[in-house]
Amino acid sequence: MTAVKTLLEIPELRLRLRSGSAFLDREVTRIYGTELADPGRYLSAGELVLSGLLWWRAPGDAEPFVAALGQAGSAALAASGADSGGIPGDLVEACERHRIPLLEVPPDLSFAVVTERVVLALAADRRKLSAAADEPPETLLGIGAEELGVPCWLVSGSGRVVASAGPDLPAPRAFVERYALVREAFSDGAYAVRPIAGGAALPWLLVVKGETGPVGEELAVLIGAARARADRVNTTAGPLIAVLARATASEPELASAFGGTDLPADAELRVVIARAPGGLARELLADLVTGSAVFGERDGEAWAIVETAGAWPADWATGAAAAVSTVELLVTGSVRIGLSGATSLAGLRGAAQEARHAVDAARRGHPVVSAEELNVASLLVAGAPDELRATIRRRVLGPLLAHDEAQRGDLVHTVRTFLKCNGSPAQAAKELHVHVNTLRYRIAKAGELLGTDLTDFTSQVEIHLALLAE
Incomplete structure (x- = not known):
């Protein structure tokens, strides 16, 4: 006792x-x-x-x-x-x-x-589970399910089933969403849910078919301790990330840093970058990235260099975005993820820049962005230094910005919509909910302020790039 x-x-x-x-x-x-x-x-x-x-x-x-x-x-x-x-x-x-x-x-x-x-201390008389205290979480889950006599699952804070000791768990994300409301263990009669201890930024939940009792409590604690002990994330990417972040790094330096990872030199690769509060970014990437990968952190960001082997899921960004929306129920602050296109080792530096620009483009409502979603103009403008982009924007759009500020107008928005509609007054007027003559007057006014013809293709390209420089 x-x-x-x-x-x-x-x-x-x-x-x-x-x-x-x-x-x-x-x-x-x-x-x-x-x-x-x-x-x-x-x-x-x-x-x-x-x-x-x-x-x-x-x-x-x-x-x-x-x-x-x-x-x-x-x-x-x-x-x-x-x-x-x-x-x-x-x-x-x-x-x-x-x-x-x-x-x-x-x-x-x-x-x-x-x-x-x-x-x-409470479990001292339950020897089988206690004796397995040093085993990994998956093994502990199986032993716990055997002692409880019911199916059990481990669910991550993103809604992913980490381990299973039973049939497929229906709607695992729903358990996370319900836990986010109470932040405590709960039961609905059919399932009991307990948070896993261990201090991780991305929580895990123990889901049990039925009630947990003292065995479930012990199991949750032992799994938490096992998770804290096991650093399953390959963090050998640190030197490689440092090289990728340096514009002056040479090809031999890149090859040497890549050789320090476990990834094959002829692999198809992608770069994933995550920004999230606290230590969440690295844990979330490890949860979302499947297959062979190495991880690291730099300047508050978590990076993953992933070997895709041509099998990268086409809907990965969509699934990751759904996971982020679930995780954001549990944390304070936003989560943003950028994904590069597929490349070889020779193009890895460019892929890292793609992922960086993609994570810069992510926002609430669209938290995961793939480089394929960004047009070439956006990537080119994003690659310019902040000071240069600000200078270009002021030089090209300065009179228009000053007019909007003085008159409390929105000619910049009108021009942006006009260009987005491929210079079609009728389509732009429809999108802005104004008469087409009103639209033509505004475009003429904007052209007068800018000293250019907004129907001229070269002028349109210059102004479009200046708008992207924001």
Whole structure:
């Protein structure tokens, strides 16, 4: 039996007893983390409740929280100070009133460590799963499914099934979307879902057909620890990325840096670049890129050099965009990905530039851009230095920009639409919802300001490039 006092004896946890010394013989059956102000509906008897006290704002807030623990028959509360201000006094008093042992967690100790150690203590009598603690996540999932007697799946934060111990999981992305709403373990009766501990930027979820119980809790912790141990991403691309980022690097330098990877010199290659908050970019690329690839990071971006072998999925960008929309439910900030066209080693530097321009072109609503989507003019303009592009834009469009700013007009938009419609006044007028004569007047006015004829092809090309320079 794992009692509350047993947890106080685990040296790695350094827990400090703040109240409830008379109730340390209570049996702990499971661990449950929450930041809800009133977690009553989610609590079960015998739980060690783990909380960072994010719900606590002022004296008096502790009473309803601790009352819910007492009513549910919780074994104890393990808490870390609210906003690093220490354990609030009213929390200690409320735990005394409701006969709840209060264990203070050191501020420098992560809850992932607490969860792992407590679950391992609870699982001491379940030898098969515990004995496999050093195995990879896929093996642990199979053993856990066998002990639970039900199918289990690991689902990444992008909605991809990482591992399966059962039939195909229906609509895996839906489980991530539901988890994004509650950010806690949940069950709908048919499936139970638990987040995997381990501190990764891209979370994994354990999905179980039915209920998980203590075995499911142990399984989630062990898989989290296994994921943290296993660095399965080949990060040998660092020197190669550094060479690709240098315009002055020589061909021998490129060949030497490429030779430091595991990719064959005659491979068909693509470059993928991702921008995302925190450490998410690299984990997301490793999740989305299949096949042989090497990874690295530079200037806050994650890179993947991928051997496509002619089998790169035609709908990869579409699938990646759907995955990004799911991931963005879980993170603060946007995710952007750029993909180059296929190339050989000789064209790898150009492919890296394509991927860079593609990720620059990505935006909300269109977060994954392939170089094939960018026209030649866009790529040529994007390759110019920022200062040169700004100078070109001011020189060519300056009078038009000044007019729009002074008159609060939108002649720039009119010209852009006119050019997009291949210089057709009727088509541009229809798109802008104005009469064709109005459109002709605006184009004549813009031409007068710019000192050029907007029906002349050469002038159109120059102005189009200047507009792209934005």
